[in-house]
Amino acid sequence: MKNLIKKSIYSFYPKDSLKPYKLKLGYIFHTEQIYDDTYFSWLLEFCSTYYEITGARAICAIIPPTNYLLAQSLKEAGFSESNFVSRLRDIEKVATLGYHGHFYNSKTPKAEFAIHCNSFQLKPLIEQVEADLNWFRKHNIDHNGIYSGGWWFMNAFLADMLITNGFRFDYTFSRAPYFFNLFSDQIMSENQVRIGESFYLESGKGKMLCIQNFIGAHATPYVEDFDRNLKNLFSPENENGLNVGVINSHDYDLDLKNTLKCIRHLVTDAGAEFFSHDGLRALSEQQARKTALLDLNK
Amino acid sequence: MPEYIVRELDIHEKDINNNIISFLEEAFGKDIDLSKIIRNTYTRNGKTLYLGAFHNERLVAFNCFMAFEFQFNNKTVYAHQSCWAGTSPQYRKKGLFSLLYDEAKRILLDRGSAFIWGAGNSQSQPILINKLGFRKIEMVKVEIPAAFGGKFFIDHYLKKLTQGAGVKVKDAFLPNEAEVMELKLGEFGEEVRIHDRYNNILWGKIKHKEKFGLKLKYLAVGGMVVNKPHLLHILFKEIAAKEKIDYFQIVANKTNTYLHNFLHVRPAANTEALVIYDLAMDTTNANFNFFIGIKDVF
Numbered sequence: 001m002k003n004l005i006k007k008s009i010y011s012f013y014p015k016d017s018l019k020p021y022k023l024k025l026g027y028i029f030h031t032e033q034i035y036d037d038t039y040f041s042w043l044l045e046f047c048s049t050y051y052e053i054t055g056a057r058a059i060c061a062i063i064p065p066t067n068y069l070l071a072q073s074l075k076e077a078g079f080s081e082s083n084f085v086s087r088l089r090d091i092e093k094v095a096t097l098g099y100h101g102h103f104y105n106s107k108t109p110k111a112e113f114a115i116h117c118n119s120f121q122l123k124p125l126i127e128q129v130e131a132d133l134n135w136f137r138k139h140n141i142d143h144n145g146i147y148s149g150g151w152w153f154m155n156a157f158l159a160d161m162l163i164t165n166g167f168r169f170d171y172t173f174s175r176a177p178y179f180f181n182l183f184s185d186q187i188m189s190e191n192q193v194r195i196g197e198s199f200y201l202e203s204g205k206g207k208m209l210c211i212q213n214f215i216g217a218h219a220t221p222y223v224e225d226f227d228r229n230l231k232n233l234f235s236p237e238n239e240n241g242l243n244v245g246v247i248n249s250h251d252y253d254l255d256l257k258n259t260l261k262c263i264r265h266l267v268t269d270a271g272a273e274f275f276s277h278d279g280l281r282a283l284s285e286q287q288a289r290k291t292a293l294l295d296l297n298k
Numbered sequence: 299m300p301e302y303i304v305r306e307l308d309i310h311e312k313d314i315n316n317n318i319i320s321f322l323e324e325a326f327g328k329d330i331d332l333s334k335i336i337r338n339t340y341t342r343n344g345k346t347l348y349l350g351a352f353h354n355e356r357l358v359a360f361n362c363f364m365a366f367e368f369q370f371n372n373k374t375v376y377a378h379q380s381c382w383a384g385t386s387p388q389y390r391k392k393g394l395f396s397l398l399y400d401e402a403k404r405i406l407l408d409r410g411s412a413f414i415w416g417a418g419n420s421q422s423q424p425i426l427i428n429k430l431g432f433r434k435i436e437m438v439k440v441e442i443p444a445a446f447g448g449k450f451f452i453d454h455y456l457k458k459l460t461q462g463a464g465v466k467v468k469d470a471f472l473p474n475e476a477e478v479m480e481l482k483l484g485e486f487g488e489e490v491r492i493h494d495r496y497n498n499i500l501w502g503k504i505k506h507k508e509k510f511g512l513k514l515k516y517l518a519v520g521g522m523v524v525n526k527p528h529l530l531h532i533l534f535k536e537i538a539a540k541e542k543i544d545y546f547q548i549v550a551n552k553t554n555t556y557l558h559n560f561l562h563v564r565p566a567a568n569t570e571a572l573v574i575y576d577l578a579m580d581t582t583n584a585n586f587n588f589f590i591g592i593k594d595v596f
Contacts, residue, residue, distance in 0.1 A: 105476035112494045112501070113476040118467055119499070119523045120369050121474060151497055157372065177461060178496060180526045185462045298372075 003221075010224040017227050018270035020239045021196075025272050026246040026280045027058040027217070027263075028148055028171050030100050032070070033252040034062070034087045035079035043251045046260065047094035053263055054274030059246070060091050061100035061148040061171070064135040066128070069102065069109035085139050096277045098146030099136065099167070103128045103153070116153050117182040129161050146277060148172055148213075148248075155183040156294045160203045163294075167208055169281060170201065171246055174213040176233060191292045195233055196243030198284030200291040207291065211284050212245040218262035219255035226262050227270070244283050302358070302394060304401040307348040309336055318350070321357040325384030335382060337485045338594055339364045341477055345376055345409070349402055351394045359385040359394035363402050363414065364594060367474040369467075370412070375579065377471070378406055380416035381594035395422070399430050403577065412471075412579040415586075417570040417593055432573040435551045435586065439566040442546040444517075448538035452531050455561055459527045470555045470585035475499060475521045478592050482520065491517065491541065495533040497525035502591060504541060514544040520591020522548075524556050549590040556587055 027050060034040045047058045063070050065081055074084065091097065103125050106113035115125055136143050147162050149172035162170070173184045175195045193199045196214070200207045215233060218226045234243070249259065266272035275283065307318065309332065322330055340346050345365035350357045363378035380402070385394050399414075406414060418426050426432040443451040479501050482490045492501040502520040506513060517537065524530060534546065550557060551572040557563050572588065574581060590596055 105474060106480060108480070110492075111497075112479065112492045112499050114494075114497065116497050116523070116525045118369070118465060118472055118525050119475060120372055121367065121374055122372075123374065153497075155372070175461075177526075177528060180461050180528070182462065182465055182525065189462070296372075 006222055006225075010222055013224045013227070015265070015269040016271070017231060018266070018272065021234060021243050021270075022241065023266065023270060023272035024242060024244045024280070024283050025214075025266065025274050026056065026211070026277065027274070028098075028213070028246045028248045029058060029060045029095070029254075030148060030150065030248060030250045031060040031062045031091070032100070032250055033073070034091070035074055035077050035084065036252070039251045039254070040087060042254055042256050044090065044094060046254060046256055047091070049260055050263060050274075051094065053260070053267060056274040056279065057276040058095045059098050059146060059148075059171070059277050060095040060251075061098035061146065062088065062091075063100050063102060063150070064132045064141075066131040066135045067102055067109070068104055068107055072109060085141070088141055096146070097141065097143055098148055098169075098171070099132065099143040100148050100150055101129065101132060101158075102150030111151075114151055114153070116151060117155055120155060120157075122157055125158060126161065129158070129165075133165055143167075144277065145169055146171065149181075152179045152181045152184070154181055156296050156298065159201055159208065160205070160294055160296060163201070163203045163206045163208050168206070169277070170208050170210045171213055173210050176213065176215050178216070179213055187292045191290045193290055193292075194237055195235070196238055196241065196245050197290075198244050198288045200288055201294060202291050203294040209281065209284055209288060211280050214245040214247050217247045217249040217254070217259045219249075219253070219258055221258055221261075223262045223265040242283070242287055244280060244287055246280070301353075302397060303352045304397060305350055305352060306405065307350045309340070309348045317355075318357050321360065321386060322384075324386055325360065326382070335362065339381065341365055341367075341481050343367050343376065343477065347378065347402060347405060349398050349405075351398055353389065358389040359398055361395075361398040361402065363406065365411070366592065367477050368412070369472040369474065370584070371469065375412045375471070376410065377412040378402075378414050379592070379594065380414055383422060395425060396430060403575070407577045411577050413577050413581050414575045416573050418573055419570060423570060423573060426573050426575075430575065432575045435553055435572040435574065437549060437566040437569040437571055438552045438557065438563050439547065439549040439569070440557070440560045440563045441516075442534065442548070442560075444534075444538035444543045444545050448535050452534045452538065456531045456534065457559055457561060459559065461526075461528050463527060465524055465527050466555050466558065467587070469583065470587050471581070472523075472587045473521065473592055475501070475523050478521055482591065482596070490520070493533060493537045493540070495536055496529040498527075498530050498533045499523040500533055500537065503596070504543065505547075515542070516545045516547050517541055517543050518591075518596075519546055519548045519589055520596055521589045522556055524559060527559050530559055551586050551588050553585040554587045554589070555585050
């Protein structure tokens, strides 16, 4: 019934409703379950087809196996670390790697024990970030200085740690209601950063270019759902402006068919341009006028 | 006054003096053994303090100070909850309660504890406030009807908040709910219900109560972490549907800043007030985001 209603309403909905927004997009995966053969094959297939359609490489921000939940999942699946590294090498051929951090206040890796803005403890965060980054180093996996936060968590301490460890690009900040983060919201509000506007985050140790996450990728047969959701996020100031950002999904909740359908629609009907990380970086460096300063005492 | 010696007790010591065991039976009843006290009070940070007053090498009074970890303006601090206070019947009204508190204040200040808090009953609260320098913070509650999945009431009791509103946690002591939940899970197992959605977490216990001749099932909320207040209603509705409860009961002290998310908050006249004694920090103007679940008796 819902589908029928949607179908009839969308028959009147303009296909090019996103055209005025001059979308400059990238695609980022929060890559969490590559030990699963099906998800892994979908991921590779998506990245290859996405490249054929857009000429851009997706970004795959990965969780290293030092993460408590992934370690447990790998153990349960009987999936070795060397196989995990081997799959990352395969992903590297079709996408750009980054780091995706999920942090816990407990060694029981459940979402209810997540480190977040209002369940924040510095010591376990430091321990887990260090363990993750040591893993990247040990296995010679290049995260390309790219970070994207699990559960959209970011705060001054994490940002400072990332900058100190050479991360120069972040894809965590978002204005989407489901990706809300208290720190991100404060930073963007205080610095009057609009949706689709890249900006810098600076600590005494360097700065990181922040490219926003718009919304989640498409998982329904109606591309108009995506158009409508993205338009809801935008304000009039987004019209005729440059809107740079990424759309995202996990590897495990990717809707291969419908997401690719939406990408084709965005290119064809909305005039959206898709970019690899390097392209987004170049655009954002031109666009970014604002620098937010990190304050660890706030 | 006979000479009493106050000593810190190593409650994990296997060869713990038999007279401690007999004291516990005498003061707290035969169904209380040491392992129960440990499960109830020994938080994972390992800083819980157990104090005993001895007369001629006989344990005659006991008090536990449970150590909890808090987030306060993004820094980690520890504070201690007084509980399990007991005195042998023939040694009551001899000032042993105060003697134990004086020693606890000295030891805990030396160890950097921010404050001691407790609830106290009708006997101990006047002593804590009038004699031992504690101050009182009244308790409040909100009961949210949840029958029929809460569809008709939850939106009425939760404020319609915009993104970012309602998570004011500056100068608020936020318990590390992961630590509290782990403690309660260790003590009560599956009796403890934990739910999370969109980085909002709510935990508690299912209880029953007779009201208006009806047997009602409710969730006594033990604790909460709010990261996305604008999505909190989704969590409440999911819990109402899953647990099939008639209402949520939220009891907290009135300075709890998470209460800003709720309407119809009223005094909880039958719940003992929170009492606070400052040690290493001046908490006069601080907020305490405590819910009832942090208490030893929850």
